Amino acid sequence: MALLCREGAERAEQRAFLEEHLLTWVPDFCADLQRCAGTGFYRCVAQLTLGWLKLEEGLLQAEENAPSPFSCRVSTPALDRILEALGKEYRIYAPKRFPGRGARAGSDLVRYAPIRSAAEIVTDAPSDFSAKEIFYPVNQTMLYFQDDACRESVLSDQREILIFARPCDINAVRRLDQIFLGNGGEQDVYYRRLREKVRFLLLECGGGWDTCFCVSMGSNRTEDYSLALRLEEGGALVQVKDPAFAPYFEGADACAYTPGFVEENRRAARLPVIPDRETLKTASGLDFWKQYDERCIGCGGCNTVCPTCSCFDTVDVIYNETSRDGERRRVWSSCMLRDFTATAGGHRARSTPGANMRFKVLHKVYDYKARFGGEEHMCVGCGRCDRRCPKDISFYDAVCGFTQALEQEAEHK
Numbered sequence: 001m002a003l004l005c006r007e008g009a010e011r012a013e014q015r016a017f018l019e020e021h022l023l024t025w026v027p028d029f030c031a032d033l034q035r036c037a038g039t040g041f042y043r044c045v046a047q048l049t050l051g052w053l054k055l056e057e058g059l060l061q062a063e064e065n066a067p068s069p070f071s072c073r074v075s076t077p078a079l080d081r082i083l084e085a086l087g088k089e090y091r092i093y094a095p096k097r098f099p100g101r102g103a104r105a106g107s108d109l110v111r112y113a114p115i116r117s118a119a120e121i122v123t124d125a126p127s128d129f130s131a132k133e134i135f136y137p138v139n140q141t142m143l144y145f146q147d148d149a150c151r152e153s154v155l156s157d158q159r160e161i162l163i164f165a166r167p168c169d170i171n172a173v174r175r176l177d178q179i180f181l182g183n184g185g186e187q188d189v190y191y192r193r194l195r196e197k198v199r200f201l202l203l204e205c206g207g208g209w210d211t212c213f214c215v216s217m218g219s220n221r222t223e224d225y226s227l228a229l230r231l232e233e234g235g236a237l238v239q240v241k242d243p244a245f246a247p248y249f250e251g252a253d254a255c256a257y258t259p260g261f262v263e264e265n266r267r268a269a270r271l272p273v274i275p276d277r278e279t280l281k282t283a284s285g286l287d288f289w290k291q292y293d294e295r296c297i298g299c300g301g302c303n304t305v306c307p308t309c310s311c312f313d314t315v316d317v318i319y320n321e322t323s324r325d326g327e328r329r330r331v332w333s334s335c336m337l338r339d340f341t342a343t344a345g346g347h348r349a350r351s352t353p354g355a356n357m358r359f360k361v362l363h364k365v366y367d368y369k370a371r372f373g374g375e376e377h378m379c380v381g382c383g384r385c386d387r388r389c390p391k392d393i394s395f396y397d398a399v400c401g402f403t404q405a406l407e408q409e410a411e412h413k
């Protein structure tokens with residue numbers, strides 16, 4: 001069952017496996033075990049196993065009986081009324097425009113921020129920053145300390161969170177979930193307490209932008225959403241998948257809408273094939289990386305906008321120099337910063353921008369998949385890093401150029 005869940009098997013397949021295999025013999029076996037076992041331990045194991053089977057059966061049954069998704073058309077005023085009603089229960093975020101605040105002179109900034117009306121949702125431009133800062137803030141207090149005592153931080157706002165996001169960004173959150181919640185047996189409580197409040201409202205992506213390569217990264221489609229919306233002139237087409245939102249759309253005109261997904265980008269990334277440690281060693285030693293020693297200034301901007309970058313630093317902030325009161329914060333960090341790998345004594349595991357670029361590229365298109373298995377790389381191909389870099393360094397070009405350099409090296413061997 002765990003394997004079926006992990007590999008994203010349909011509910012019907014899971015139910016078939018449960019009914020046609022497990023339920024045909026495990027309950028009888030557990031009953032025998034409870035009757036015959038000489039120790040309490042095995043009787044308890046049998047009881048737990050029976051309880052688990054009942055739970056699985058009940059959950060799958062409940063999902064089967066859940067109302068099916070429906071679609072409808074709403075006008076902009078109606079959508080605004082729905083947003084107003086949702087806003088009483090949820091915090092609602094979407095890509096929003098901040099005129100004149102962009103990185104380049106005179107440009108606008110598009111970033112995730114609270115919204116109250118449909119007109120605030122930006123659909124004609126990509127967002128400069130990702131949605132991750134909503135549930136993984138740039139700067140987050142973990143605990144407070146006072147002399148020898150310490151107190152955990154608590155969330156000041158307990159409301160659930162709704163985020164309007166495109167497929168690549170929803171898929172990016174799954175990567176972050178893997179890193180914070182499924183990496184090494186311990187879950188990150190600071191991430192989890194915000195993340196478990198989040199539900200996604202899928203913003204249908206009309207065709208992407210010049211810098212997108214989500215199709216190459218397999219992140220152009222998603223089923224992980226409560227509502228899907230196509231915002232149009234005068235209103236929106238909406239698919240309501242999560243029954244919790246059905247009451248908000250009662251009385252709306254039914255229609256046959258299902259969200260479409262981008263099937264082709266203007267760019268198609270060529271990804272490296274690294275089947276063994278020898279190839280990995282070759283990849284790490286390529287001269288290709290040296291060009292970034294001159295070009296990259298190590299500002300970390302590319303990591304800051306990336307929806308899947310997760311590195312942070314922890315800092316203790318002492319409130320004033322005569323007391324021992326303060327707080328511990330975690331703050332986003334970046335593998336592209338010069339001192340990211342600095343340790344006591346002045347040693348740095350990676351000491352050049354080229355080495356940092358090598359690390360980042362391999363992390364995004366090799367390490368993650370090698371560590372967690374499956375088909376997904378860490379990068380979702382959103383193209384934000386390319387748009388952000390003040391030195392016009394393209395991550396996409398780095399990946400494709402690296403792939404080519406690796407292939408050429410293999411040919412010469």
Ligand code: SF4
Pocket residue numbers: 302305306307308309364378379380381382383384385386395
């Ligand atoms: S590495 Fe660049 S293209 Fe890939 S997910 Fe991060 S910001 Fe997007």
Ligand code: SF4
Pocket residue numbers: 295296297298299300301302303336388389390391392393
């Ligand atoms: S690649 Fe560009 S954005 Fe990233 S650290 Fe280097 S200069 Fe900054």
